[in-house]
Amino acid sequence: MLTPPAAVTALLFASGEPLDKKRLETLLNIKDAELALVLKSLANSLKGSGLSIIETATEVELRTVPEASALIKKFRENELSRDLGRASLETLAVIAYHAAPTSEVGAPTGSVGGATRGEVDWVRGVNSSASLRTLLMRGLIEGKEDERDKRRIRYNITTEALAHLGLTSIESLPRYSELSAETRVTAKE
Numbered sequence: 001m002l003t004p005p006a007a008v009t010a011l012l013f014a015s016g017e018p019l020d021k022k023r024l025e026t027l028l029n030i031k032d033a034e035l036a037l038v039l040k041s042l043a044n045s046l047k048g049s050g051l052s053i054i055e056t057a058t059e060v061e062l063r064t065v066p067e068a069s070a071l072i073k074k075f076r077e078n079e080l081s082r083d084l085g086r087a088s089l090e091t092l093a094v095i096a097y098h099a100a101p102t103s104e105v106g107a108p109t110g111s112v113g114g115a116t117r118g119e120v121d122w123v124r125g126v127n128s129s130a131s132l133r134t135l136l137m138r139g140l141i142e143g144k145e146d147e148r149d150k151r152r153i154r155y156n157i158t159t160e161a162l163a164h165l166g167l168t169s170i171e172s173l174p175r176y177s178e179l180s181a182e183t184r185v186t187a188k189e
Contacts, residue, residue, distance in 0.1 A: 005042040012053075012062035021058055031106060084134070087124075091131035095121045096157045097142055097179045099170050114156035126135055140164060 002010065007028055012019060016091065026083050039060060043053045050068055054061045064072055084092070098115035120128045132155065135141040140161035143153040167173065 004030065004038040005045060008038055008042055008060075009062065012060065018054075018056075018059040018061040022058075024060065039133070041083050071073060084138075084140075085131075087128070089124075090124055091120055091128050092135055094120045094159060095135075095155050096161070096170060096173055097176070099157050099180070101161045103156065114144075114154040115152055116152050118152070120155070135161075 004082055021035060023031060039053055050065055052063055052065050054063050095115045099113045140158055140160050141155045143155050144156040146152045
């Protein structure tokens with residue numbers, strides 16, 4: 001069984017974003033005073049590890065220490081300089097063929113097009129979170145709130161991606177008219 005500090009570490013690591021303190025209290029079945037002690041203990045145990053706890057009045061997050069910023073910057077630059085892998089290229093293709101053409105007649109104003117993570121995962125047959133993260137970090141896709149379901153994000157190809165692919169418009173993709181029409185029919189079903 002995990003100690004409370006270990007449980008908080010696991011939850012913060014798994015979430016990858018700030019967690020509400022009230023939610024942590026509920027998950028761990030502890031009171032706010034106990035959580036404060038757990039967070040203090042965790043902060044002490046993380047000293048010298050390269051990680052730290054960042055706290056606001058309502059949230060807590062596991063982050064790298066400021067001293068690691070130069071190293072992390074170098075890591076991210078190296079990550080961004082590598083060629084896109086097969087998974088990222090597949091993900092980019094799915095998003096591109098789900099995009100609304102720039103000249104689509106009758107498209108509603110502000111029509112976003114694009115694909116949700118669920119749609120990308122369904123087409124690829126695997127979880128695409130890492131590929132989406134890579135494409136977002138490189139500026140090849142952008143995410144916007146889905147107009148039909150505010151709980152999910154709809155990803156679209158950017159002009160940077162078109163330039164990366166050597167294209168002047170989304171319609172320049174091979175067999176774009178045929179394949180994008182097919183993806184829109186499938187999405188409506």
